[in-house]
Amino acid sequence: MAEQNAGHDAGQNAGRITGPDGEPAPAQGAVDRRPTVIADNLHIVYRVNGARTGKGSATAALSRIVKRGSDEAARGVRKVHAVRGVSFVAYRGEAIGLIGSNGSGKSTLLRAIAGLLPAERGKVYTDGQPSLLGVNAALMNDLTGERNVILGGLAMGMSREQIKERYQEIVDFSGINEKGDFITLPMRTYSSGMAARLRFSIAAAKDHDVLMIDEALATGDRTFQRRSEERIRELRKEAGTVFLVSHNNKSIRDTCNRVLWLERGELRMDGPTEEVLKEYEKFTGK
Numbered sequence: 001m002a003e004q005n006a007g008h009d010a011g012q013n014a015g016r017i018t019g020p021d022g023e024p025a026p027a028q029g030a031v032d033r034r035p036t037v038i039a040d041n042l043h044i045v046y047r048v049n050g051a052r053t054g055k056g057s058a059t060a061a062l063s064r065i066v067k068r069g070s071d072e073a074a075r076g077v078r079k080v081h082a083v084r085g086v087s088f089v090a091y092r093g094e095a096i097g098l099i100g101s102n103g104s105g106k107s108t109l110l111r112a113i114a115g116l117l118p119a120e121r122g123k124v125y126t127d128g129q130p131s132l133l134g135v136n137a138a139l140m141n142d143l144t145g146e147r148n149v150i151l152g153g154l155a156m157g158m159s160r161e162q163i164k165e166r167y168q169e170i171v172d173f174s175g176i177n178e179k180g181d182f183i184t185l186p187m188r189t190y191s192s193g194m195a196a197r198l199r200f201s202i203a204a205a206k207d208h209d210v211l212m213i214d215e216a217l218a219t220g221d222r223t224f225q226r227r228s229e230e231r232i233r234e235l236r237k238e239a240g241t242v243f244l245v246s247h248n249n250k251s252i253r254d255t256c257n258r259v260l261w262l263e264r265g266e267l268r269m270d271g272p273t274e275e276v277l278k279e280y281e282k283f284t285g286k
């Protein structure tokens with residue numbers, strides 16, 4: 001199991017892989033007890049430069065540079081503590097929904113699992129390569145959909161042969177060509193929904209150890225959402241672990257067997273989908 005981006009304090013937890021409250025039991029329907037992701041008392045802190053005084057003058061910038069040796073607050077660095085002491089163990093075959101109000105830390109947690117953000121404290125361990133599919137997944141707007149399928153496939157570690165074999169499947173799944181030959185046009189000509197569909201289709205073409213999806217389903221239309229949900233269920237059966245961030249409780253109900261509920265960066269509840277959603281819906285008044 002590989003360790004993602006240990007933070008500067010992470011050493012103090014070395015060798016301890018269960019959370020302080022013990023491991024949560026895997027939800028029903030998990031096919032395998034092998035852990036794929038372990039978060040151990042994880043803290044993520046963003047640092048925003050020059051956010052303290054709001055002064056943008058050259059003298060203010062210079063005085064910040066001069067104060068470089070002093071503490072961060074004096075230099076005008078603001079800290080945003082986005083994830084606070086989150087611990088959980090994810091297993092193979094689980095589809096885990098991440099829910100919580102805006103700004104509760106869901107995307108931050110996914111990015112930390114993907115190794116894109118360093119831990120301030122605590123650790124993340126992953127088994128296999130986590131792939132993060134976000135609304136901003138890196139495809140090139142000036143390249144055609146066709147080129148992006150190849151680029152995206154290569155970026156995920158597929159060989160040219162594998163991409164060639166899967167190419168038609170990816171295009172068909174995306175439905176990009178249903179209304180004309182759009183796959184040979186640059187991606188900048190796509191609507192946001194079309195671009196999101198292509199991103200999802202590329203990512204879903206590969207079996208992932210850990211696939212993380214950030215709101216990708218929200219942008220597609222209902223038919224595409226249904227098709228994606230079906231694919232998520234398949235990916236789960238193929239023994240990977242899927243994380244899905246969504247504000248759509250129905251999507252979470254239809255695809256996930258377990259839910260992590262974050263509020264203000266803390267893990268408020270972790271358990272079977274229905275139990276957690278019931279409490280969450282009480283909380284949001286829906």
Ligand SMILES: Nc1ncnc2c1ncn2[C@@H]1O[C@H](COP(=O)(O)OP(=O)(O)OP(=O)(O)O)[C@@H](O)[C@H]1O
Nearest residue numbers: 046048080082100101102103104105106107108109
């Ligand atoms: N790059 C950044 N720099 C500083 N603070 C950030 C950054 N990205 C996110 N934050 C802050 O971290 C906190 C958690 O944000 P995050 O995007 O993880 O929330 P979220 O639960 O995914 O929200 P949403 O449901 O609105 O997408 C928020 O307070 C946000 O303002």
